[in-house]
Amino acid sequence: MGYVDEVLARVKEKSPNEVEFHQAVKEVLESLRVVIEANEEAYRKDAVLERLVEPERIISFRVPWVDDKGQVQVNRGFRVQFSSAIGPYKGGLRFHPSVNQSIVKFLGFEQIFKNSLSGLPIGGGKGGSDFDPKGKSDREVMAFCQSFMTELCKYIGADVDVPAGDIGVGAREIGFLYGQYKKITGLYEGVLTGKGLTYGGSLVRTEATGYGLVYITEEMLNHHGKSVKDKTVVVSGSGNVAIYATEKLQQLGAKVVALSDSNGYIYDENGINLDTVKEIKEVRRGRIKEYVETHPNAVYTEGKGIWSIPCDIALPCATQNELNLDDAKTLKSNGCYCVAEGANMPSTQEATDFFLENNVLFMPAKAANAGGVSTSALEMSQNSQRMSWTFEEVDAKLKDIMVNIFKKADDAAKRYGMEGNYVAGANIAGFEKVVEAMNAQGIV
Ligand code: NDP
Numbered sequence: 001m002g003y004v005d006e007v008l009a010r011v012k013e014k015s016p017n018e019v020e021f022h023q024a025v026k027e028v029l030e031s032l033r034v035v036i037e038a039n040e041e042a043y044r045k046d047a048v049l050e051r052l053v054e055p056e057r058i059i060s061f062r063v064p065w066v067d068d069k070g071q072v073q074v075n076r077g078f079r080v081q082f083s084s085a086i087g088p089y090k091g092g093l094r095f096h097p098s099v100n101q102s103i104v105k106f107l108g109f110e111q112i113f114k115n116s117l118s119g120l121p122i123g124g125g126k127g128g129s130d131f132d133p134k135g136k137s138d139r140e141v142m143a144f145c146q147s148f149m150t151e152l153c154k155y156i157g158a159d160v161d162v163p164a165g166d167i168g169v170g171a172r173e174i175g176f177l178y179g180q181y182k183k184i185t186g187l188y189e190g191v192l193t194g195k196g197l198t199y200g201g202s203l204v205r206t207e208a209t210g211y212g213l214v215y216i217t218e219e220m221l222n223h224h225g226k227s228v229k230d231k232t233v234v235v236s237g238s239g240n241v242a243i244y245a246t247e248k249l250q251q252l253g254a255k256v257v258a259l260s261d262s263n264g265y266i267y268d269e270n271g272i273n274l275d276t277v278k279e280i281k282e283v284r285r286g287r288i289k290e291y292v293e294t295h296p297n298a299v300y301t302e303g304k305g306i307w308s309i310p311c312d313i314a315l316p317c318a319t320q321n322e323l324n325l326d327d328a329k330t331l332k333s334n335g336c337y338c339v340a341e342g343a344n345m346p347s348t349q350e351a352t353d354f355f356l357e358n359n360v361l362f363m364p365a366k367a368a369n370a371g372g373v374s375t376s377a378l379e380m381s382q383n384s385q386r387m388s389w390t391f392e393e394v395d396a397k398l399k400d401i402m403v404n405i406f407k408k409a410d411d412a413a414k415r416y417g418m419e420g421n422y423v424a425g426a427n428i429a430g431f432e433k434v435v436e437a438m439n440a441q442g443i444v
Contacts, residue, residue, distance in 0.1 A: 003040050004029045007049040018102035020320065020345075024109050025053055027349055031424040032431055034416050046443075048435055055108060057081040060101065061151040063129060065143040067136075076100075077148050079127035081161055082108035085437040088159055089125030090115055090373060092166030095173065099128045106320075107166075107344055111373070113430030114366035117405050120377040125161055127152070133168050145176035153181050158189040158383070164376045165194040167319065170240060171206070175199075190383030193376035202379035204394040205372075209342065210244025211395070212371015213315060215402040217340040218252065220363055220422070223410070226338075229253040234311040236260045237318030238281050238288045241342040241369065245315055246274055258309050260318060261288040265306040268298035310334040317342030325350040332358055341365035356421055367405050367426040374401045 091111040112124030195201035307327035328351035340363035355362040413425030
């Protein structure tokens with residue numbers, strides 16, 4: 001059995017129930033096969049892959065809090081500190097009922113390569129809880145966040161581990177988490193990113209993942225003689241990533257015709273009115289179906305099915321495994337020629353393979369959505385310098401980073417004879433830097 005297959009088998013054997021983690025490891029190692037096989041003897045001797053797939057540390061903890069009825073609730077919190085080879089652990093916190101150890105490990109593993117690819121000095125981590133902020137009062141969310149941070153603060157720090165937001169963790173949650181960290185530790189430091197602008201946040205962080213996604217999509221299209229201008233785009237989700245991807249697409253002259261949430265999707269053939277979506281999602285915390293109340297020409301459909309809408313470009317920006325092989329085939333047969341992943345691992349392995357084999361330009365998450373963590377790293381730099389950069393300065397740096405990520409992925413794919421395969425290119429470029437840093441630091 002080859003080294004890659006041996007390690008894949010061992011990962012399954014050691015953590016049999018962690019299917020999302022298996023999927024992420026398989027996706028990465030399969031695309032690295034050519035690099036690994038070229039260095040198999042040395043990598044095997046140094047157990048490079050075994051060290052890579054084993055988190056440096058996993059913290060799992062109880063989060064008790066009191067709801068508005070006086071009832072005590074208990075959730076489970078996690079932080080996986082996966083790799084500090086190239087910098088302090090960095091990665092978001094996700095609050096969603098689906099969160100478990102497999103989910104945080106898959107996200108933390110992917111984060112290692114994404115952060116490496118960004119070119120910034122940040123290691124890989126991820127965390128979260130099975131707490132669901134949906135339908136909770138602000139006081140309940142605060143009580144939960146304070147309890148969560150009371151434990152988490154023992155393990156993080158501005159030069160140790162710097163969490164950020166993810167699904168279910170936005171500006172409100174980051175504020176409550178930061179306040180509690182400060183109260184317990186007495187430190188006013190850049191321990192979280194995605195902070196509000198009045199207490200150390202960076203301009204463009206809110207927009208960064210969505211904007212970055214569109215910058216790299218445009219770069220990939222330009223490389224193939226195309227552009228987003230005048231194209232029809234379907235974006236899934238209607239959270240942070242989806243909203244700001246839509247905003248940048250509209251600024252660049254594309255027409256976004258659909259958005260969704262976990263209940264269903266809207267189709268507006270005239271183009272989505274983003275002000276309405278922001279009002280529903282960012283102000284009222286409502287459901288996407290409310291859109292049709294003020295836009296009666298638009299159609300709301302309950303359930304899945306957003307990928308059946310004809311488009312030139314598809315940007316999955318909701319959650320993992322939201323786009324399967326059938327969806328991929330439908331997109332292609334409707335004329336879609338470009339897919340870029342705003343969410344983490346939104347395409348199943350079969351869907352990804354289909355895109356790669358059928359000439360669909362495909363930018364994987366770890367490259368496509370790296371704008372968020374990159375701008376988080378810019379927030380860390382500003383905090384360390386006690387400085388704030390302007391919107392234009394941060395936006396220009398973000399764009400530069402995304403263009404460089406495209407170049408690195410493109411170059412690595414070409415070096416290994418896989419031109420146009422940005423899945424392999426992104427994984428190889430991210431992997432090479434991490435392995436070099438691991439080797440330099442010895443067996444630790
Ligand atoms: P938000 O919580 O702001 O939005 C998530 C969106 O996806 C909501 O519209 C939500 O609908 C929908 N969604 C969540 N779970 C499901 C599900 N199981 N089925 C269908 N729809 C679902 O999160 P973000 O926009 O921040 O994150 C979206 C994705 O982007 C995630 O995969 C995240 O890991 C990734 N990402 C985010 C970054 C960031 O900076 N925010 C950075 C890099 C990656 P509903 O409201 O109904 O739950």
